[in-house]
Amino acid sequence: MKKLTTIILFTFTVISDIxxxxxxxxxxxxxxSNKELTLASMNKSGVVTEKxxxxxxxxxxxxxxxxxxxxxxxxxxxxxxxxxxYETLSQNGNTITVRYIDPIEEKPVNTTITxxxxxxxxxLENLNFNEYFCKVE
Numbered sequence: 001m002k003k004l005t006t007i008i009l010f011t012f013t014v015i016s017d018i019x020x021x022x023x024x025x026x027x028x029x030x031x032x033s034n035k036e037l038t039l040a041s042m043n044k045s046g047v048v049t050e051k052x053x054x055x056x057x058x059x060x061x062x063x064x065x066x067x068x069x070x071x072x073x074x075x076x077x078x079x080x081x082x083x084x085x086y087e088t089l090s091q092n093g094n095t096i097t098v099r100y101i102d103p104i105e106e107k108p109v110n111t112t113i114t115x116x117x118x119x120x121x122x123x124l125e126n127l128n129f130n131e132y133f134c135k136v137e
Contacts (some may be wrong), residue, residue, distance in 0.1 A: 025070040026096060026115055030136040034119060035062030037132035041121070045129040052127070066133060073100075 038061045042048055048056070065076045074083045086100040094115040102109045113120050121130035 026091065026094070027068045027073075027098075027113070027120070028070060029068060031066045031068065031120065031133035032136050033062050033064040034132040034134045037119060037121075037134075038062075038130070041129040041132065042127070045127070047128045061131065064133075065136070 039057065042053070042056060063077055067074045067076075071087070072083060072085050074081055082103075084100050084103070086098045089097040089099055089110060091097075095112060096115070097110060097112045099108050099110050101107070111122065113122055119132050119134040121132050123130050
């Protein structure tokens with residue numbers, strides 16, 4: 001009986017550790033900007049100027065690829081790359097709040113990312129809509 005209890009406790013501990021590891025890095029993987037979802041979000045916002053719509057409806061979205069680990073992300077856009085560290089502040093289901101350092105203002109920025117149906121949305125607060133990134137298999 002003692003041996004069975006030990007095995008059950010060990011199994012529960014391993015499963016708990018695996019579940020915690022999986023949920024700790026929900027963003028891990030390669031993500032591609034999704035032009036269609038992003039433009040749909042932009043068109044719903046109703047606050048984008050005609051000049052911005054013209055720019056964004058061109059080839060602006062859909063080109064950015066991001067590789068994410070548990071503490072860093074590397075962005076790739078038209079042959080250029082940029083790597084940044086980030087910190088996960090909180091996670092509630094599929095909603096994750098992260099902090100990174102803005103490279104221009106050199107100040108910490110907190111942003112909340114929501115993962116739905118294999119894609120995550122990232123608020124573009126100055127533009128009042130979300131950019132969407134979908135996981136690349």
